[in-house]
Amino acid sequence: MSEALHSxxxxxxxxxxxxxxxxxxxxxxxMTSMGAVHVLGTTQHVAVNSRIALTLAQHVMHCIEQDQDLDQPRPIVMIADTQGQELSRREELLGLNGYFAHLARCVEGARxxxxxxxTLIHGEAVSGGFLAFGLLADRIIALPQVEVRVMDLRAMSRITRIDYSRLTELAQVSPVFAPGPENYWRMGGIHEIWTETDNWAERLTEQFMVSHQDQRPLLGLERKGRLLAAPVAERVIHAASASTKA
Amino acid sequence: MKEIKRSYREAQARARLEALFDKATFQEWVSPLERLTSPHLASLGAPVSFDDGVVVGEGLVATKQVVAIAQEGLFNGGAVGEVHGAKIRGALLKAIEMKAQYVIFLVDSGGVRLHEANAGLIAISEIMRALFLVQEAGIPVIALVGGSCGAFGGMGIVTRLCDVVIMSEEGRMGLSGPEVIETVKGVDEFDAKDRALVWRVTGGKIRRTLNEAQILAEDSLTAFRSALVELLDQGVIGKSLSLAELQQEHAKLVQRAELDPAIRDGAQVWHAMGIEEDVPLLSVNAFNQRLEEVHHE
Structure with a gap:
């Protein structure tokens, strides 16, 4: 086990x-001051493939099975450290998206x-590998000095054909595409960022009492990093509907 | 008069909806006149669209009350940004509120919109969670994949969460697009310009073969409509999150991953199954029939 995991x-x-x-x-x-918890996850910035998705899914199902008879199933702490999904023709042929969907369904089954x-982000959390399980938690926490992103700005510049210098300039003012946990925090996609001086054991147990509802759009609105996600969804929900007309 | 078959792939989102729903029953929520555009595209100087590339609404399909979400592949590759994602999430939650009988999801998307990547990634995870709520409310979600952008990235995951996937041969589904794999891993790993190979790896026939899609339809609006009507008339038994069902799906995926590691092409899969015909040349009917025969053997 690595030094980083030990500490x-x-x-x-x-x-x-x-x-x-x-x-x-x-x-x-x-063991925590609130009782025992399950722990599962990835390490070494792994690129998630079908094998790893199946291993994680198996672990989640094992947690469900173990706690089947408990009134209050134990918390599951998910350590997310991934560079994204494995890029491979073989994996695409197998249907890697389907393996990720299965893992996501297991996580939802546990919820x-x-x-x-x-979820504790430890190392890095990138794109598909993060979507499949870490981003589905009730509480998503970034530990200090982690990276969170879809793609780095250079690759993004290549694909969107927008100058790299323009992108770095915009990244200073807009949380919407620039990598970094602070941007995700402002948008409500990360609930908390912990610092080196925090008492992590204590802060972890504070997460166990929270709601199972997805309140990230409202959080993004509150923190002023994502102003449209919540009101646009509300507008659709309240749109005149044929079925509600008299 | 002989009916002219219009391609599903070539049609735009609203034309697809018009063809899928019972005549003149589709009603769009939040019309383009309300101009819900993406401020993030605008600030990058990129073109915007008044519906942000997705149409949501309701209507009747075979007289059943259906909520629809239709991505527009022609706008930014159907990619998911903040507004686009919020419309989808809103439509899913509204389907629960109005107790719709079904949700149909016309996926046509490369995944996250890079111009607003963080918002898009978070939005897709919010769509996943809202979709679970729809299923937990007992409303089946049916994905239709036949557009030019296919179902990739996070939208490839969302598609596989749906209860049934209807696909055309021309439709494509996966996680990483062939171009991305070629760019990062090189042309030997995946030659994105080899169209036939791309379809043998990501296209409707191989997805149907592996049961990632449950119905393979011809690339026409009428074929998609017939497949959908037939499905709704039969009724859809939604997926459940029971431990037994998760374990069953797990076992199938484990078995698939045990395919000979040398297999990297759909043609090898068909060969291993004993289908010796040139599969890409088979008509949809002939293919469906052949697949059924193999499963009976």
Missing amino acids: LWARLFPQGHEITVSGDTLFGSA LRGHPLV
């Missing part, structure tokens, strides 16, 4: 843990049974 566990779970890292995924349980879901 992460020490700060999150001072009361002890039994987490095993095998290759680029991890799984186990840990439905009452497991609180908390």
